Amino acid sequence: MISRSDGLPKLIIFDCDGVLVDTEPVANRVLQRAIASLGHEMAIEEIMERFIGRSMASIIKDIAVLTGKDVPESWIDKIRRDTITAFEQEKIEAIPYVREAIEALHELSVKTCVASSGIPVKMDITLGMAGLKHLFEGRIYSAIMVENGKPAPDLFLYAAQQFDIVPNACVVIEDSRPGVEAARAAGMRCLGFSVRGQDKSLTEAGAEVFSEMRQLCGLLGF
Numbered sequence: 001m002i003s004r005s006d007g008l009p010k011l012i013i014f015d016c017d018g019v020l021v022d023t024e025p026v027a028n029r030v031l032q033r034a035i036a037s038l039g040h041e042m043a044i045e046e047i048m049e050r051f052i053g054r055s056m057a058s059i060i061k062d063i064a065v066l067t068g069k070d071v072p073e074s075w076i077d078k079i080r081r082d083t084i085t086a087f088e089q090e091k092i093e094a095i096p097y098v099r100e101a102i103e104a105l106h107e108l109s110v111k112t113c114v115a116s117s118g119i120p121v122k123m124d125i126t127l128g129m130a131g132l133k134h135l136f137e138g139r140i141y142s143a144i145m146v147e148n149g150k151p152a153p154d155l156f157l158y159a160a161q162q163f164d165i166v167p168n169a170c171v172v173i174e175d176s177r178p179g180v181e182a183a184r185a186a187g188m189r190c191l192g193f194s195v196r197g198q199d200k201s202l203t204e205a206g207a208e209v210f211s212e213m214r215q216l217c218g219l220l221g222f
Contacts, residue, residue, distance in 0.1 A: 002165045008221050009189070010169040012105060013159050014136075015053070016116035018175035019193050021126045022093050024052060026086050031059075034079040040067045053176025055117040055149025056080075080119070087125050094130035095193075097213035102135050104217050113139035115159040115172075117149050117179075151178040153186035160186070171220060180205035191219055 002010050017023045028047050035042050040063070042050075051059050060071045105112055114136050116123060123140055127133035133140075141159050143149035160170050172183035172190045183190035184206040192199060192207030202209050210219055 002163070003169055009110070009171040011111045011113065011160060011163050011165045011171075012220065013113055013115050013156055013170055013172045013183075013188070014102075015172070015174045015176070015179050016114050016118055016123050016126065018052070018095075019173050020095060020098055020114065020132055021130045022095055023087065023126050024048070026090055026092075027083055028052075030079065030083045030086050034075065034082065035063060035066075038063065038067050038069075038071070038075065042066075053117060053150055053174070053178040055143040056119070057143075058117075058149055080122075084122060084125060087122070087129070092126050092129040094132055095213060098216075099132060099135070101213045101216040102132070105220075105222070106135070108217075108222055110220075110222070111163055111165070112136065113141060113159050113162070115141045115155045117143045117155075119144060150176075151181035151185065153182050156183055156186040156188060160188075173216070174202075174207065177201045177205045180207040183207075191216070 014020055017027065028044055031051065032042060032044055032047055050062070060076065064071050102112060114123065120140065120142050123142065124133065127136065141155060143155050146154035146158050148154045156172055157167065160167055167187040170188045172188050173193055174180050174183060174190055175193045180190050180192055180202055190207045192202030192209040194202060194209055195211055199209050
């Protein structure tokens with residue numbers, strides 16, 4: 001397996017929503033309406049705090065506890081359709097300067113990939129709309145490919161295995177506490193991206209927090 005013999009990371013693993021593409025506001029509004037349709041009202045701030053970074057399977061289990069009843073399969077299908085429709089209707093933008101950061105890493109021959117709780121069809125749409133999909137062709141991994149989603153380490157370990165790279169030679173870029181916890185559980189360094197600057201929840205989970213993608217290459221040591 002490829003190790004970190006020169007002290008530099010060999011694989012940069014990007015989360016998708018909130019790290020590569022600015023989708024969180026749209027997705028959370030759809031989720032808020034969907035939860036309300038089950039008879040349970042939640043503020044958008046609570047939804048962001050509770051669900052960002054988690055897989056749909058994990059979210060559904062939590063909603064079942066909140067509502068006291070099983071979530072029907074038809075609800076799951078509908079929220080996926082509604083989310084994709086909302087993404088198609090609104091202009092999804094890349095996070096500022098992330099394209100330049102990725103291209104700089106590729107010029108340095110540093111491997112990159114995406115590992116997200118989102119389903120592949122959603123990432124195809126959002127990364128495509130933001131003009132980033134071609135930068136990760138064939139290297140986009142979803143939580144549906146592993147047994148346990150974030151905060152379990154399964155997805156990040158799976159991504160590293162695809163490149164035959166040891167975990168401590170990988171760096172994960174995340175914007176959610178479950179994602180940071182997953183990275184740390186996988187034995188990987190984690191950089192926590194927050195446009196607000198310092199984020200206590202990310203720091204407490206073990207991330208080194210930064211606020212601009214222009215900082216990324218320097219933080220990685222390149």
